[in-house]
Amino acid sequence: MSLLQLLGGEVEKTKLQKLLFLYSQRKQKPEYEFVPYKYGCYSYSASADLKTMIKKEYLLNKENGYVKNDEKDYIKLLKPADKKLLVNTVITYGEMNNDALIQHTYINFPYFAINSTIAEQVLNEKFFKRIVEAKPKQKKKTLFTIGYEGISLENYLNKLVKNNIKLLIDVRKNPLSMKFGFSKTLLKKYCENLGIEYLHIPEVGIDSSKRRKLENQEDYDLLFEDYKNTTLEKTKDNQNIILNLVNKYNRVALTCFEADICQCHRLPLSESIGEIQHNLEIKHI
Known part of the structure; x- marks a missing residue:
């Protein structure tokens, strides 16, 4: 809202994303992270927040952009360091049009x-040529x-992109998921927007009823022993399907919630698949 205020209360949608990106690149802990989308840097999280602000009528959604819809002075609410950085960003880039901002972000x-x-x-x-060379190969x-606990949607997606993963x-x-972007429909959409296919195989998951009262690593170890003896024994066909997909796509990732691989069933699952094809490389990211 402060950024819109500094821009006179109105800004084009693409320009807002680019300016927000340039501001974020200068911050040690930015509010938003970005992914490489079809017109360059893009934040799904920022876009979702903008939609919420439109619903709450803080913003008006015009054909050419966003319009600040209240008289509140948001700039004075900023921390001094953030205010200085935001003002400097607008001074440096605010007069650039969309094409110039796109070129600038692409080049740099x-x-x-x-x-x-x-x-x-x-x-x-x-x-x-620099862009071609920047593509993961x-x-x-x-x-x-990969788990999504403790990281943003954009951070998560960038891990997939940078590892050249073709299928999630x-x-x-x-x-x-209560966390933005990680329920099936949205995650599938966001992955496919970046050229990553998505597939859900619930058969190899663990029922939520079995995940209660997990207080320490010993509890998790007992859960996974049960998982190995039950689910993994019953889902050999599903595991072979996953292995066939790895052989087809070369770069495939299994995903669940937990950040700690020792507390997630994707560890015994990946190990079980690795036992089917012994030379298969497994990486936890």
Whole structure:
């Protein structure tokens, strides 16, 4: 809201994302993180917050952008360091139009332009080559595992992109989450927007009723022993499906909630799949 205020209360949607990105790049702990989307740097979380502010009528959603819809002075509510940084960002980049901002971010932050559909049109050969070189190129056949506990949606998605993962397999029994972006429908959408396919295989998940009273590592170890003796024994077909997908896509990730791999069933699951094909590389990210 302070950024809109500094821009005179109105800003184009693409320009807002680019300015917010440039502001965030200057902060040690930014409020928003970004992914390489079809027009460069983009924050799903910021977009969701903007939609909420429109619903609450703090903003008006116009065809060409957003309009501040109240008289409140948000700038005076900022911490001095944030205010200084935001003002400097607007002074430096606020007069640039959309095309200039797109070029600037593509040239200076080429990773965030790797999925751009317009990069070749807006950049000369030299700078476009930088974007091509910034694309992750790992091809070694690997089964990854990843949890989303404690990280933002954008941080999570960037881990997938930077490891050149082609398919995300959701191994939660119930793919629902109170955390923004991690319920099945949204996660599938956000992955596919970045060229990552999504598949849900609930059969290899653990029923929530079995996950109660997990107070220490010993409790988790007992849970996973039961998981190995029951679910993993009954789902050999599903595990072979996952292995076949790894052989097809080369770069596949299993995902669940827990950050600590020792407290998530994706560890025994990946190990079980690794026992089927002994030379399979497994990485936990």
